[in-house]
């Protein structure tokens with residue numbers, strides 16, 4: 001079947017808040033193993049787009065498919081689809097009352113019904129993958145931002161997602177902590193994890209993405225491989241946008 | 253007979269009033285949690301109808317003096333329903349419902365102080381709304397609510413003395429019985445006051461031990477921050 005080619009399909013997503021059109025018919029497809037990076041000025045609907053994909057925000061119209069199954073209008077089955085679309089937030093959103101390992105295992109136990117012992121084992125494995133196994137028994141308040149974000153990545157990975165959604169995973173972090181988180185995400189990309197990443201880290205974007213999607217005013221304004229976007233004169237807007245960041249980086 | 257030997261003679265009778273007083277306290281706190289927590293959840297997550305019902309309930313039970321509530325239920329509402337309930341049971345119902353009204357607002361404030369990210373993250377890993385409330389929101393809310401909830405203990409304890417007015421055999425009722433039988437006043441009231449103070453102190457001590465025990469490093473400061 002034609003559908004099988006794509007792991008995730010996003011079709012004509014629209015979302016408005018009152019008079020403000022935040023997403024204006026956004027469509028794209030994702031193949032298994034793709035790393036798609038979304039860039040663009042703030043307020044252009046990047047976060048809203050990611051949240052519309054796993055229905056944390058319900059779009060006004062448009063449809064989303066995961067592995068050929070419709071995610072939109074899926075009723076309570078959305079709780080299954082959300083496991084399959086791991087999400088990482090700018091502000092981590094770790095469960096404040098739980099240790100790192102409890103953060104990772106709680107959904108395994110409560111949602112998947114996994115026995116506690118098995119869940120613990122899997123949680124520790126996921127923590128190891130993000131280099132946080134030594135911090136398993138620490139509470140979120142005892143972790144640095146970079147460490148907390150790595151735990152939140154482990155929490156999402158524990159559900160064995162088909163796609164990972166990263167919403168500015170390093171924007172709340174100091175530069176030296178940004179690196180350790182980007183390293184983890186890069187490794188995931190290298191291991192073939194399918195992911196959508198919203199970021200302002202242009203170096204990361206150009207080195208890891210299969211495709212960069214430049215969003216502006218609720219639309220995908222330009223999209224292409226990093227090489228295309230940087231060399232092809234047709235993609236002037238993306239290049240200008242990236243250029244601003246380059247200058248900014250140099251000033252830092 | 254001198255005052256001391258009278259006190260010694262009646263002390264067991266006085267002490268058995270403590271059982272009733274403590275039962276009233278536990279009923280008020282227990283029913284307060286049992287009904288107050290669902291009421292708080294109804295106010296935060298419920299429909300408009302649920303919110304209105306809880307609002308009216310809270311307004312009623314917080315708006316009237318305890319004594320008025322006791323008389324209203326003991327002489328008014330229950331008799332008119334042809335229910336001939338003992339004063340003790342009426343007192344438990346009234347203090348319990350009143351406790352629920354007050355405590356629901358403590359729980360509601362705690363739930364609302366939790367940053368929205370907690371619910372969002374819980375839903376993002378596939379928890380239903382119910383699972384998220386149960387496993388993520390409530391454990392945090394209970395910890396946040398505990399100090400305020402603990403402060404209800406002395407309030408509730410002192411409120412139990414009002415049940416004297418409908419003849420519940422609690423501490424104050426027995427105290428005045430002894431006074432009117434023996435005509436010894438000061439030592440008996442001092443003994444009663446001592447017992448109240450002891451109950452108050454030991455109860456608060458227990459609650460702060462619980463607070464200490466369930467304390468989580470950094471939790472509390474952090475949620476205020478993320479809420480700001």
Ligand SMILES: Nc1ncnc2c1ncn2[C@@H]1O[C@H](COP(=O)(O)OP(=O)(O)O)[C@@H](O)[C@H]1O
Pocket residue numbers: 017022041042043044045046047048049
């Ligand atoms: N819940 C909401 N209610 C009203 N407006 C919102 C809401 N969420 C986002 N918006 C608006 O939608 C626009 C896009 O926001 P967002 O998706 O966060 O953009 P980005 O992530 O690209 O910075 C912004 O103007 C924002 O104010």
Ligand SMILES: [Mg+2]
Pocket residue numbers: 046047048167168
């Ligand atoms: Mg955003």
